[in-house]
Amino acid sequence: MTLETVGFALVAAVLLASSLAVVLTPNLFHAVLYLAAALVSTGVVFLLLDQPFLFAVQLLLYAGGVVTIVVFAIMLTERLVGQRIAQTSRHLVNGAVVAAAVFVGIVGFLVQGPAAAPRPAQTVDVTVAIGHALVGPFAVTLELLGALLVVALLGALYFARSEE
């Protein structure tokens, strides 16, 4: 049992527990808070994989941005509706069967695959390498992403506009 194994087991337990809470809790607001926990523990998984830069991005964009947006949406909607939004789930058994089937399928595929190679040593500074890649081989993709974000911004503005 190395320190990394213990850390992985802990993070995996937190991630799975909070993910289950996201899909099972009846209170939508609690679900968003559990999602924040799941996103932060995913960031810790990134740390275990030696990616501190992605950990920072995960915290800033996901845990910071997404959770804030959704919390705002729920609070505003609840004020508009005037009652607490509870959500009841339906077809729990059917959903569980389909999800379990997908999981068994993926794991069956993993088991058939060749044993994974051991983790290579980290040689370069990944943050610097990502920066070079974003303006080098992935520059066009980065520009396309910028265009997509502008389109999303315009779309959100279009739907959020007041009625004349």
Next chain:
Amino acid sequence: MMGLQAYLVLAALVFAIGLFGVLTRRNAVGILLGIELMLNAVNINLVAFARFHADLAGLVFTLFTISITVAEVGVGVVHTDRPPRPHPVDSHVVELHRRIKAVFDPTGRLNPGRDPLAATTTEAA
């Protein structure tokens, strides 16, 4: 040392949980949260493969999926309390579309007995 497969199994579990949420939740925000979990699982996969294969592409694509997800949440959340209404269309435009359909489908074989354009038509002002 943890192997690659431990990370992949963890990601598969999170993906399955997210799928369960998408299938069973009844309102748009709940489904959106399930989709978040599924995308998160994909990110774990991308980073794990990138780390174990010493390949930068997975990391860059993780950055891209995170950004796209944030945009998707922004647009999706706007839609949750205000679904898009059918846009009123000028009747001349509808007539033009009917004539195009008549050219390609003179016998009315496509969408028989229905007029999907009728719901959106308004008389020209």
